[in-house]
Amino acid sequence: MTPVITAFAKSPDRGRGLARDMRVRWALEEVEKPYEVRLLSFDAMKQPAHLALNPFGQIPTYEDGDLVLFESGAIVLRIAEQHARLLPEDANARARAIMWMFAALSTVEPPIVERSMAVILERGEPWYEQRMPILEKNIRQRLDRLSHHLGDADWLDGRFSAGDLMMVMVLFRLEGSGLLEEYPNLAAYVARGQARPAFRRAFDAQRQVFLRS
Amino acid sequence: MTPVITAFAKSPDRGRGLARDMRVRWALEEVEKPYEVRLLSFDAMKQPAHLALNPFGQIPTYEDGDLVLFESGAIVLRIAEQHARLLPEDANARARAIMWMFAALSTVEPPIVERSMAVILERGEPWYEQRMPILEKNIRQRLDRLSHHLGDADWLDGRFSAGDLMMVMVLFRLEGSGLLEEYPNLAAYVARGQARPAFRRAFDAQRQVFLRS
CATH class of the missing domain: 3.40.30.10 (Glutaredoxin)
Known part of the structure; x- marks a missing residue:
């Protein structure tokens, strides 16, 4: 089917x-x-x-x-x-891979979407210039931590998993913002995801x- | 342990x-x-x-x-x-209960948190009065759909599940905003969750x- x-x-x-x-x-x-x-x-x-x-x-x-x-x-x-x-076979590793899916969607994505929406909907508003640095600071707070966690590893926790798939897709939304490029290891992580057949x-x-x- | x-x-x-x-x-x-x-x-x-x-x-x-x-x-x-x-035993019902967890966290919660953060961080800003109706409209868009889906059922999909637990907790964050009260079936749904021992x-x-x- x-x-x-x-x-x-x-x-x-x-x-x-x-x-x-x-x-x-x-x-x-x-x-x-x-x-x-x-x-x-x-x-x-x-x-x-x-x-x-x-x-x-x-x-x-x-x-x-x-x-x-x-x-x-x-x-x-x-x-x-x-x-x-x-998903890994080991039960604990499996739970952690699912955790990274939730982290991507609940912790990393919301400030990224908030910025994208502001770019689309609030660009003409008088407060746009003043709010944008706040929105970008919120994103950097997440990326700082994520970058530190990833370090020089290829993936978030051992082998590539659904957690990486979701995190790469969420970070991919930063394309064109210049923010991802501030974190070379995260940029390389996204590129590694994009390079998969x-x-x-x-x-x-x-x-x-x-x-x- | x-x-x-x-x-x-x-x-x-x-x-x-x-x-x-x-x-x-x-x-x-x-x-x-x-x-x-x-x-x-x-x-x-x-x-x-x-x-x-x-x-x-x-x-x-x-x-x-x-x-x-x-x-x-x-x-x-x-x-x-x-x-x-x-979580239900039936595999499809189980997948749907997990789906409602993701819906709570990825679709319903972000606009609710965005409004709460604005109330805390932007109340003194000159744009506050103008942005608040936009933020509340975003929340109502989600609540309209959720209220329509729930109808007069007790829970989102059959028996109480982890999906309801997460959705009730997310809606619970609207306390004091007056928004939940616009949807009597959602307010009753949250009250049903709160009444559980x-x-x-x-x-x-x-x-x-x-x-x-």
Whole structure:
């Protein structure tokens, strides 16, 4: 049975790989599980058919037989649990890999998204210049700690895991901000993720959607 | 073996149960697992001994034998995986319960925290009055959808699960904002969570820390 995911028909990131379907595509490529993609317009995302899959009206969703999931974190975890490779066998190492997924989504991503949203929505506001340094300071607080933890290791905790996949994708959102480049080991970490063949396949697949549209 | 969690010696919420150790305490009470608490000053949280447990220098952490975890989501999931009661046995229902944990932390919590932070940090800024309605609109967007999904059900997906635990705790952060009261079914949902004996025990335990300090 081939799972079906949803993605933007016209991604607002113009194919840069920032939309959250990229996380799920990458996970599926790592475990070499074929999948189908159903593309959705912004209008279709708010219609009952899609809201029945994800009440928040977002992408990606994941349909695999009777199971319907939303939330990229939950979908990646489900894929990782079913196919090895993305989670260690050792129980404690497995719990730590899942911990890094939560750290990426709950601790590192929110200030990064807050800055991206301000760039899009508040650029013309009189307070923009004054708030931006505060938003960037919040991001640096997280990156300082993460950089210190990573040190000169390749991955966050031993072998590449779903925790690295999620952290790389979250840091990848800093592209163009100049912030990641302040931390050479984090920049190299993201580049290591991007160099994985599964990442390339996933990236090219989502980029094709943009090029065709 | 009794697990050890960390919590604020002087919680900035003055014992209102908003600190993230409350989530872990509640999960431990639901599965009736005894635990110990190590209280930390703000200074101690930034020292090497604590940073070795959580590189981001936050509470809660969770030590259980050889395993050390941080991130309340990861800790609650670990507890839920080991003790039943907080996750359904059926594999698909289990995946959906975990999905609701991610939805609480990744989709519902960020705009709520953003508003709370603005109230604390930006109240004196000239843009405060203008930004607050935008922040509240972002929260309402999530609550509209969540309220519609919940309808008149008791819990998000069948029996009470770790997904409800996390969602109730995230919505609980809206206390005092007036926003939750705009959605009577969500307010009743949070009240249902608060009425659980395990919630009460956890709440009283964290409140005792404040009353003693």
